[in-house]
Amino acid sequence: MDTANQLASVGMFQVLKLPLGFIRVLEWLFAIFAFATCGGYSGQLRISVDCMEKASSNLSIDFDFAYPFRLYQMSFEAPMCEGMRRERVFLIGDYSSSAEFFVTIAVFAFLYSLTATIVYIFFQNKYRENSRGPLIDFVVTVVFSFMWLVSSSAWAKALSDVKVATDPDELQLLISACKVQTNKCGSVYGPRWSGLNTSVVFGFLNFVLWAGNIWFVFKETGWHKGASRLAGGATEKQSGTFNQQPYNQGSFDQSGSYNTQGNFSQASEYSQVGGPTSYSNQM
Numbered sequence: 001m002d003t004a005n006q007l008a009s010v011g012m013f014q015v016l017k018l019p020l021g022f023i024r025v026l027e028w029l030f031a032i033f034a035f036a037t038c039g040g041y042s043g044q045l046r047i048s049v050d051c052m053e054k055a056s057s058n059l060s061i062d063f064d065f066a067y068p069f070r071l072y073q074m075s076f077e078a079p080m081c082e083g084m085r086r087e088r089v090f091l092i093g094d095y096s097s098s099a100e101f102f103v104t105i106a107v108f109a110f111l112y113s114l115t116a117t118i119v120y121i122f123f124q125n126k127y128r129e130n131s132r133g134p135l136i137d138f139v140v141t142v143v144f145s146f147m148w149l150v151s152s153s154a155w156a157k158a159l160s161d162v163k164v165a166t167d168p169d170e171l172q173l174l175i176s177a178c179k180v181q182t183n184k185c186g187s188v189y190g191p192r193w194s195g196l197n198t199s200v201v202f203g204f205l206n207f208v209l210w211a212g213n214i215w216f217v218f219k220e221t222g223w224h225k226g227a228s229r230l231a232g233g234a235t236e237k238q239s240g241t242f243n244q245q246p247y248n249q250g251s252f253d254q255s256g257s258y259n260t261q262g263n264f265s266q267a268s269e270y271s272q273v274g275g276p277t278s279y280s281n282q283m
């Protein structure tokens, strides 16, 4: 009961100043960027087919494509340069599995990191009640790190293929009229890739965040304290990083940089100074 009051008095949201909580917030923000830039993408390009008989030319053939990049289902109409005849040209390739995998991981990572943030803030005591909370958190974090790496790599590869498949110069090769020397085909403009490039960058950034957070979740499991616990009956240390004396015996006091200022872990002195202020100085 005391610990709960203590937590309440220093403010629940201080948890977000711990690396674990802070990185969780970045995780769900970056996840939003990842799935929004990929899932919300649509690209436009324009090709011109200049037939020898000018009447059948079309100098602004527009082609739009979008997530999930099931390109073989997307088509445009091009003149055949034979009177008014036109043909429907289909693109080649299906990159939906990589794109959808990436977005799915991003959405679930978003949901998990947002939930975890809420749990850290409002249910710290529950989280620290036994080792199961941190244990599950640890396993999920490891799995998501791996998934971010795999899905970002797959999506990066798929994106480079999408860029080739939707290159206006490549699309001209699919138009039969363009195979005839006397007709002139050209690209007016190609798609912009900045949005999708951003999604790949955020995918790998997310991998870095999640992989980095493995360490901070690992500290919550208390496994790294196993040795000291055996050595010197440090039952106090066993108790949670959030739960009891969060700013004195916090996760931080295990990290190298914080250790150099070991004096701070003297509870009385520290709490007089005022947890939040001194703590933010550490950041």
Ligand SMILES: *[C@@H]1O[C@H](CO)[C@@H](O)[C@H](O)[C@H]1NC(C)=O
Pocket (backbone or CB within 6 Å): 057, 058, 059, 060, 061, 062, 063, 076, 077
């Ligand atoms: C050229 O192609 C576009 C579709 O990309 C079509 O909307 C337009 O009507 C065509 N123009 C002519 C002159 O056929």
